[in-house]
Amino acid sequence: MTTIHHEVQANCPPEKVWALLSDLEAVQRYNPTVRTATVRGARRTGVGAERACELVPKGRVVERVTHWEDGRAVGLEVAESDWPIHFMRWVTRLEPAGATTRITQSLEYKVKFGPVGWLLDNLVMKRKLTSTLDEVFASLVKHAEGAK
Numbered sequence: 356m357t358t359i360h361h362e363v364q365a366n367c368p369p370e371k372v373w374a375l376l377s378d379l380e381a382v383q384r385y386n387p388t389v390r391t392a393t394v395r396g397a398r399r400t401g402v403g404a405e406r407a408c409e410l411v412p413k414g415r416v417v418e419r420v421t422h423w424e425d426g427r428a429v430g431l432e433v434a435e436s437d438w439p440i441h442f443m444r445w446v447t448r449l450e451p452a453g454a455t456t457r458i459t460q461s462l463e464y465k466v467k468f469g470p471v472g473w474l475l476d477n478l479v480m481k482r483k484l485t486s487t488l489d490e491v492f493a494s495l496v497k498h499a500e501g502a503k
Contacts (some may be wrong), residue, residue, distance in 0.1 A: 390410060422446050431445060445461060446461055
């Protein structure tokens with residue numbers, strides 16, 4: 356299993372960041388790898404809510420909410436995808452830090468294909484995923500702070 360940690364600061368209160376994270380379809384506004392996001396089913400928030408994301412340049416993933424602390428944390432897992440993974444899950448947490456917000460995320464995943472998957476992860480996948488998440492968090496912060 357591989358774990359990736361991220362931590363960033365947003366120059367705005369946690370409520371602004373939470374407004375984006377708690378709106379499951381808003382991921383298409385701040386994640387450059389998501390073309391569209393649509394909530395599946397009647398549940399729009401809370402544990403059990405799901406979203407389907409059409410990806411750039413191609414592909415699709417379904418994510419399910421597994422953790423929900425209103426205003427403080429949201430956790431998701433990949434429920435369906437064509438990625439070479441056994442599982443992927445993460446929790447994003449918000450903490451007030453004076454007039455700013457500390458955003459942290461811990462993401463865990465396990466690749467398929469045994470030793471070949473391990474090699475693929477260590478040579479390519481972890482680095483690419485970390486770089487993509489760097490972009491996602493930078494964009495999330497910009498949107499939360501009100502920049503376009």
